[in-house]
Amino acid sequence: MKKKLMLTSLAVVLSLSACTDKLELQPRQSIDAATALSDAQAVESAIIGSYGILGGGALYGTNFNLLSELQGSEGYVSWRGTFASYREVANKTYTNANAEAQRTWLAAYGAINNVNGVLNALNVVTDADQKSTLEGEARFIRGILFFELVRYYALPWGATSGNTQLGIPLVLTPSSDVNQANTQTPRSTVAQTYTQVIDDLTKAASLLPDDNGTRADRYTALAFLARVYLQQGNYAAALAAANSVITSGYYRLNPSVTSIFRNRNTQESIFEIQQNDQNNAGTANDGLTTFYASIPTAGGGRIGRSDVRIISTFVNSYAATDARRTELLYVGALGGASQYYTGKFTDFGANIPVIRLAEMYLIRAEANLQLGSATGASPLADVNLIRARAGVAPLTGTLTLAQIVQERRWELAFEGLRIHDIKRLRLSTGTFAWNAPKLVFPIPKREIDVNPAIVQNEGY
Structure with missing residues (x-):
């Protein structure tokens, strides 16, 4: 069985979890929160509700993908939509009032508060296996959210010696009443934040079962750990985590490049x-x-708003026979014959892949190359496995880092990794260097207003 994230109604979240002052805590809600997690069923429901928040538009349902792609848009994509908040992201002209920066921050900390409540209430769960799984899921959700937040709201890993630049507030206890909600947590450093992320995900991997149905399991946590370690440039740890996922026996590459985006x-x-x-x-x-x-329908309408168009130079960087070009890029319903769109998201009700096996192969290849090793397979073999599926000729001779990075761009385009790869590889996007303050989102103004312990990012 595969490990998937269930998108669930936010009503469960609102009925079972407390809100911090970031989410306008009301006295009635604090009373509910004090009594809600009183048995194992309620704790289970709170975890399901937390998955529901992850699937919303502020997080993995939209923004954790789209914001990364727009921040690194130069020579890649263009924003043609009417939403000013996304246009500001693409142009790097956002202020501390940017709606996307605000709602993503608020939703993430709402989910973190939920799972902190779960961790605080584990004593009511008497079944040992259930308790272990619930703790693992809570730590997994908290870990990945801290990871996403520190990548968006702090200067990147490596920007300072010792990574002492400000990270994010590490909120580790729930706000279940007004007094707790008024606790002012300052920003930890980036180094401290990554330490917490790795601690949460490592513990999650040790607590979760190998298979947890539709929810996070051991290999989900390990796959995210591979991402975390790669972001740090810790190639040995990234290699070990990615290789564990690849060799687990639970996953295989689909036969076609479109399968994961057309099937559940x-x-x-x-x-x-x-x-x-x-x-x-x-x-x-x-x-x-x-x-x-940007897909025309039989009735004369179209699916999608045609807001994100693919720059033709990026389209033309693919080989003419590459299936990732011929099957996953198309000319849309608007904009003329030269306006391309990605075919990875074509159905409102389709599942959204967040992390997949192809990425693990590319992480393993990059880590092996950097280390001069061949754990699991040679870097060349792993890259050619991805290329073979796309129907392009294998690479030969001495593989370079640039070739692996280019393969990542082609394979993982429009999947939310763009700006994070630019930062970790110390590249640039347009005139913006990898460590430019304008590639860091502002802490929402309302957060600064209610929590004077938080220092705003440079330029806001």
């Missing part, structure tokens, strides 16, 4: 948001299909 819960998917036509991140003002697609 395929053998390649490690972590996936499950949606359907009635329950998804959005069909008009949110959702990846909403912003990425």
Whole structure:
């Protein structure tokens, strides 16, 4: 069975969890929170509700993908939509009032507060296996959210000696009443934040079962650890984590490049948001299909807003026969014959892959190359495995880092990794260097107003 993320109604979240002052805590909610997690069923429901927040438009349903792609848009994509908040991200002209920076911060800390409540209430769970799994899921969710937040709201890993630049507030206890909600937590350093991320994900991997149905399991946590370590340039640890996922026996590459985007819960998917036509991140003002697609319908309308167009130079960087070009890029319903769109998101109710096996192969290849090793396979073999699936000729001779990076760009395009790769590889996007303050989101103004212990990022 594959390991997927279930998108669930936020009503569960609101009924079972407390809100911090970031989410406008009300006295009634604090009373509910004090009594809600009183048995194992309630704790289980709170975890399901936390997955629901992850699948919303502020997090993995839209923004954790789209914001990364727009921040690194130069020579890659262009924003043609009417939403000023996304245009500001693409142009790097956002202020501390940017709506996307604000809602992503608030939603992430809402989910973190939920899982902190779960961790605080584990004593009510008497079944040892259930308790272990619930703790693992809570730590997994908290770990990945701290990771996403520190990548967006802090200068990148390596920007200072010792990574002493400000990271994010590490909120590790729940706010279940007004007094707790008024606790002012300052920003930890980036080094401290990554330490907490790795601690949470490592513990999650040790606590979770190998297979947890539609929810996070051991290999989901290990796959995210591979991402974390790669972001740090810790190639030995990234290699070990990615190789564990690849050799687990739970996953295989799909035969075609389109399968994971056209089908649910395929053998390649490690972590996936499950949606359907009635329950998804959005069909008009949110959702990846909403912003990425431009597909005419029989009735004269179209699927998607045609907001994110693919720059032709990037389209032409693919080989003419590459299936990732011929099957996953298309000329859209708007913009003329030269306007391309990604075919990875074409159905409002389709699942959203968050992390998949192809990425693990590319992490293993890059880490092996950097270390001069061949754990699991040679770097060349891993890269050629991905290329063979795309129908392009294998590389020969001495493989270079530049070739692996280019393969990542082609294979993982429009999947939310763009700006993070630019930062970790110390590249630039347009005139912006990898460590430019304008590639860091502002802490929302309302957060600064209610928590004077938080220092704002440079330039805001």
